[in-house]
Amino acid sequence: MSDTFSFSRLGKLINKQFFENARLYAFSTLAIVGLLAISFAFWFEMAGPNYNEDGTYMMFFLGLFLGGGVFAAMSFNMLGNRDKGIYWLTLPATHLEKLVCTILFTTVAFTIIYCLSFFLVKSVTIMLLTEYIKSNPGSSYVKANNLGNEGSLVMRYFMCAFIAIQAFYILGSVYFSRYAFVITSVVTAALIFSFAYYVHLLEDILPDNSSWNLVSLREYNENREDGYRLYSISPAITSFLKYLLQFAWAPIFWFITWVRLREKEI
Template identity: 40%
Template structure:
């Protein structure tokens, strides 16, 4: 087989995976709608008298990261079975095409389907709460997120979070190749270790910079006086810039590249 990347073969591979897993995807979508409906029902039930669009946004992000990581961790689950693994490895498609197919279903299909399901359910919940506010404005309040400005802070936050999500998703995609069993659990443990290692790395840089009178602390803190003395902790501007740069341009492509090399070396 020609190992050069072919979009025609990639399209056939995407169609093949869809035809083989159409029931799984359909049932998974229905289960996702049911899960989101339960979350929204609990939000309406226990929201009290004040509802916030920020809470809905947080639900969206939590589900995106958790469910996206779980979905990615099963992307190459066929490699844990000898029969399925041999069948998959002998498919007439290059490793790059197989990886591109996995990215298509993870990065594009999952993100779009999850977002559409969330918007459908969240819209119903938001309309119900808005109806409550209209009927009893003295009792209920609903604070919406202002999405009217394309360059507003909400859109900027969403964009940064999506960069981070694709990086996390790429890590779990790599984990599905490395770990034959309990991929999600082991990848989560590895991810936690990577975060700890990064923190220690930044702390060591901070110690080195402090020798020359410069500061490179991983967090800054300042006191606020709102009737009660308290401290607010936030990432150092330099550290935040490094994390954002890595999330935007390095982490996801790096994990995808390592996944591709790992697939080339894979044996059952």
């Protein structure tokens, strides 16, 4: 019975993970706040006199992806060390419980802490900026445009990408016992480059008078009434593929991580 997923054991794992690493988490939070403060100070110095809130969102995503990647790449660094690996692998909990606990800390908890830290530092910066603008009439602060639904869609894509990248770095931390962040980053860059090269090859193969995207190909033909011939995947498959591309990466990477954890030998 106790070999299946147990929420009670997961709770004990979370408790153990938190208190055994409380000092690391406290210093990491301070480091995030410190780095964000430095970034905002830099923005304050460089972005003036006409400040635009858009720049802070760039900082938000850059920090989220970079910090998240570093943190996720450390997820299973204990497996690169025999002593720590034995301590971790012989703890009576399933590999899935251990993985879920790790995801909760590296992805969920990190995101919450990062967002809170960001908005704290941002609020303080904007407060100081408002005072600064009052005493410097030549300067201004423009809030970001509310993009409405489009904005929330972009946010959703970014968050999906963030979770997928986090999952990939967690997987990297199981594969690479040393320099997991650097090696996973190199692998990511190599994969992106390979994909770009593949797209480039596809463009060479496809006719010159065509344009294409993931699910359709439009071949222009002046002899036709509508001016082009359209090849496309059915709408059902298209929406399924879009859904997969948005949401499937992280579960796939988590699944591979789980398999790798089960196979891990120390």
